[in-house]
Amino acid sequence: MLKTLLSGDNPRSKVLSLVLLAVVISLALAPFLFPGTKSLETAARICIFIVLVASYDLLLGYAGIVSFAHTMFFGIGAYGTALALSATGPTFLSILWGTGAGVVIAAAFALAIGLFSLRVKAIFFAMVTLAVASAFAIAVSQASWLTGGEDGLNYRIPRELTPAFKLLPDKVFGVRINGKLLNYYLVFFSSAILFIVMLRIVNSPFGRTLQAVRDNAFRAEAIGYRVIWYRTTATVLSAVMAALAGSLLAIWLRYTGPATTLSMEIMIDILLMVVIGGMGTMYGAILGATIFILAQTYLQNLMGVAADATSFVPFISHLVEPERWLLWLGVLFILSVYFFPSGIVGRLREMKS
Amino acid sequence: MSDTTIKPRIEKAPVLERITTALPIALVPVLAVLGFVAIGDPAAWLTLTVAGLAMGLMIFIMASGLTVVFGLMDVINFGHGAFISVGAFVGFSILIWLGGWTASSSVFLNLAAVFLAILVSMVATGLMGYAFERVIVMPVYGQHLKQILVTMGGLIVAQQLIHVFWGPDEIHVARPESLRGSIVIGEAAIEKYRLVAVGIGVALFLAMRHVLKSTKIGLLVRAGVENGEMVEALGYRIRRLFLIVFMVGSALAGLGGVMWGLYQETITAHMGSEIMVLVFIVVIIGGLGSVEGCFIGALLVGLxxxxxxxxxxxxxxxxxxxxxxxxxxxxxxxxxxVVKAK
Amino acid sequence: MKEPLLTLSGVHTHIGPYHILQGVDLVVPKGGVSVLLGRNGAGKTTTLRTIMGLWQASEGTILFEGQDITKLPTPEISRAGIAFVPEDMGIFTDLTVAENMTLAAARGPLDPDRLEWIKTLFPPIRTFWESSAGTLSGGQKQMLSVARAIIEPRKLILIDEPTKGLAPAIIKAMSDALLELKETDTTILLVEQNFSMASAVGDTVSVMDDGHIVHAGEMAELAGDARMQERLMGLSLEAHQ
Structure with missing residues (x-):
């Protein structure tokens, strides 16, 4: 059963399986294992980013395409849902049509950009997406009449998904069974389903052709595959998945703004997560997102301690300041690309053999 | 695999070719005229046009290195923005250090301070370019995907190092005394600094043109952009040429950074990656690898x-x-x- | 047999997944013109590019004047005294004829006497000296490409199908030029499909097929032996326009 669920693409490493299992169980039971608002926020963020990073891996790892517009699609999904909830009230129907609209718009954008610039060179696509995504982010932050500008949108979500909605009168294992919990499980199960769907996509004939195209576009073309079609489809699929992740974020946070969805910082984060986790492995998204977000949330405290401890060494203490954690991730990122392009997942798999 | 790698070559009539080559150049005045019609007010138009040219020329300075580097070795440096930021910060430090000169009312001392700031930051970013090419770019020649990722990683690290050295906050940069304020032509007020920027930009473009057209290294660069293999077969080490071009391109980005910092009067570690959006647009508009195209693209975008x-x-x-x-x-x-024979 | 200038022994070259040269043994004697014949896809161009270092031999050795140049980078091979006229001519179309020639003189300024000799050999070089090389006709580009290769004294010139797609008058001019070049102490390794041209200028001949050398000998012998030609004809000599 599990094998079918994973589309026959097993983790292929004992350590990796154990780590993945630990992550999945922790996320599944997060409300009970790690009570508290902050840890639940972190767990939900990890779920959403797993989908977002996996969808980026679909493009980068499996199709070999570098896009800097992934946050744009993420943002389109989030804003679609957010605007629908603001416009037609906090109902599930609003979520449905908002998400649907977001997905359609994201797909249309991806199709246009893909057809427009995938013909030429990988580098060209990267540059075009960077420019378009930046322009989009600025346009959104300036269209304040619609999007709330830099401040973003606050809105209500269906009452069943808020803490005000009580499912059971009593606590279970010391945890309130309320709408917030439902909301978390909505995020968790949606993410799980989306991840499994993506796993299925990359292991389908389509996914395998995609990798053949990535490895040798010239040859794939010669055999008769229409390279541009495969690349564009991958772009569209990945955009749709990113938009769905965006919708989840919009529902979970009850807030959507440029800084949480569209910013270049998030794009960089995704890039770091996918490369450090392992490109072209899907499971790398789970590890990358989990490690990165845990580090982002908790490592900074640790570095704060290190900075205090070294405060008598002027330069070093600057290097280990909590704000400088991105410096070290950047170095790790470069080393990953050089020395272990298949990331942590790749390392773990090699350890086995 | 066939022995016949020759591609059909379509010979165009020279006259027609000359017209289509000249066409893009005409876009700049056309845009200026359209702007004049749309704006209506001659004074405002003049102010904006000078501002647009200044901006365009600064972008050109930053973009030219990037496009030549691409043309020569098929390398796009997504970390190019790092040189812009570092150039701005180094230049700023020099200007602070020469505070006596910049605060003085002597035009000569003011310009000397700016000149020194530019010189030092170009040297600094040129050397940084050397290190970047050897450490970051060289191991991933010919692998576009890794190239994009690794240079992006280089950008992240460089930005963080700026935070380490200069602190995380944005910094206000004061222009030297004599570069503040505007001069009035008719009813149009034109910032002095923009005129200086236009002057430097034009001078640099002419110098670059001269180097590319009339020196052996310029010929090699142009030949290398078209067919690097043949340049090697003639006995030149294209890697070394590339390293030089990479360093010069980095130094130019540094120069652009100083100029942009003085133009905006604030600098941040992220300024480089923000400007890179415009730089990429310009490089794409001009045609990857083309200096002339980059120049026209930059002016169009600026205006x-x-x-x-x-x-x-x-x-x-x-x-x-x-x-x-x-x-x-x-x-x-x-x-x-750019015709690629590769 | 004269002493060898260039010797390939057991050279293999792979391009991506393709195994093109499968153990090429080729000797180019010092002086004169050696012709390399073979049908399309036999590996002639790959042989030249491997000698030039533009593609790396995966196995085997290439000796030039007794020096092993197998692993040398292209610029070093060029500096050792080998010039290359590629099939696509490799003209820098963005540059003028003069600039193309200036770059070709990699070791110093243009030698005026030699340039004068070249301009007499190829009159279009003189006529179009200041023109953009991109505006030249195919034949003129071919002349420029050969001119670039001989602007400095070289020991060996590799020329890949200089007559391909050219009009008979230009082929004649090219063949005259090669005959004149023979009088200098330059050795030429010529890849050619046009047998009448090849036999007119060639001293020795090697025939390639499927990544191997299948015949090597004197050109006069091959030109005079109709049966041998016929045997090799199917391999090497396609109907040439």
Whole structure:
């Protein structure tokens, strides 16, 4: 059963399986294992980013395409849902049509950009997406009449998904069974389903052709595959998945703004997560997102301690300041690309053999 | 694998070719005229046009290195923005250090301070370019995907190092005394600094043109962009040529950074990656690898940004994207596609 | 047999997944013109590019004047005294004829006497000296490409199908030029499909097929032996326009 669920693409490493299992169980039971608002926020963020990073891996790892517009699609999904909830009230129907609209718009954008610039060179696509995504982010932050500008949108979500909605009168294992919990499980199960769907996509004939195209576009073309079609489809699929992740974020946070969805910082984060986790492995998204977000949330405290401890060494203490954690991730990122392009997942798999 | 790698060559009539080559150059005055019609007010138009040219020339300075580096070795440096930021910060430090000169009312001392700041930051970014090429770029020649990722990683690290050295906050940069304020021509007020920027930009463009047209190294660069293999077969080490070009391109980005910092009067570690959006648009519009195309693209983007900023402030960046899309629909490879024999 | 200038022994070259040269043994004697014949896809161009270092031999050795140049980078091979006229001519179309020639003189300024000799050999070089090389006709580009290769004294010139797609008058001019070049102490390794041209200028001949050398000998012998020609004809000599 599990094998079918994973589309026959097993983790292929004992350590990796154990780590993945630990992550999945922790996320599944997060409300009970790690009570508290902050840890639940972190767990939900990890779920959403797993989908977002996996969808980026679909493009980068499996199709070999570098896009800097992934946050744009993420943002389109989030804003679609957010605007629908603001416009037609906090109902599930609003979520449905908002998400649907977001997905359609994201797909249309991806199709246009893909057809427009995938013909030429990988580098060209990267540059075009960077420019378009930046322009989009600025346009959104300036269209304040619609999007709330830099401040973003606050809105209500269906009452069943808020803490005000009580499912059971009593606590279970010391945890309130309320709408917030439902909301978390909505995020968790949606993410799980989306991840499994993506796993299925990359292991389908389509996914395998995609990798053949990535490895040798010239040859794939010669055999008769229409390279541009495969690349564009991958772009569209990945955009749709990113938009769905965006919708989840919009529902979970009850807030959507440029800084949480569209910013270049998030794009960089995704890039770091996918490369450090392992490109072209899907499971790398789970590890990358989990490690990165845990580090982002908790490592900074640790570095704060290190900075205090070294405060008598002027330069070093600057290097280990909590704000400088991105410096070290950047170095790790470069080393990953050089020395272990298949990331942590790749390392773990090699350890086995 | 066939022995016949020769591609059919279509010989165009020279006259027609000359017209189509000249066409993109005409876009700049056309845009200026359109701007004049749309704005209506000659004084405002003059102010905006000078501002647009200044901006365009600064972008050209930053973009030229990037496009030549691509043309020569098929390398796009996504970390190019790091040189812009570092250049700005180094220049700023020098200007602070020469505070006595910049605060003085002597035009000579003011310009000397700016000149020194530019010189030091160009040396610094040139050396940084050397290190970047050896450590970051060289191991991933010919692998586009890794190239994009690794240079992006280099950008992240460089930005963080700026935070380490200069602190995380944005810094205000004061222009030297004599570069503040405006001069009035008719009813149009034109910032002095913009005129200086235009002067430096034009001088640099002419110098670059001279180097590319009349020196052996310039010939090698142009030949290498067209057919690097043949340059090697003639006995030149193209890797070394590339390293030189990479360093010069980095130094130019540093120069652009100083100029941009003085133009905006604030500098941040992220300024480079923000400007890179415009730089990429310019490079794409011009045609990857083409210096002339880059120059025209930069002027178009500079003018258009300033006109739209005046006419409809909210669509400034979107308008440059629209310009890019229109130009790519007309010429899918940019204004001057570089013929690649590779 | 004269002493060898260039010797390939057991050279293999792979391009991506393709195994093109499968153990090429080729000797180019010092002086004169050696012709390399073979049908399309036999590996002639790959042989030249491997000698030039533009593609790396995966196995085997290439000796030039007794020096092993197998692993040398292309610029070093060029500096050792080998010039290359590629099939696509490799003209820098963005540069003028004069600039193309200036770059070709990699070791110093243009030698005026030699340039004068070249301009007499190829009159279009003189006529179009200041023109952009991109505006030249195919034949003129071919002349420029050969001119670039001989602007400095070289020991060996590799020329890949200089007559391909050219009009008979230009082929004649090219063949005259090669005959004149023979009088200098330059050795030429010529890849050619046009047998009448090849037999007119060639001293020795090697025939390639499927990544191997299948015949090597004197050109006069092959030109005079109709049966041998016929045997090799199917391999090497396609109907040439």
């Amino acid at each position: 258009l940004s300033n006109y739209t900023a005046f006419l409809a402030p909210k669509v400034a960046l979107v308008s440059t994207i629209a310009l890019m899309v229109i130009i790519l629909m007309w010429r899918p490879q940019g204004l001057y596609p």
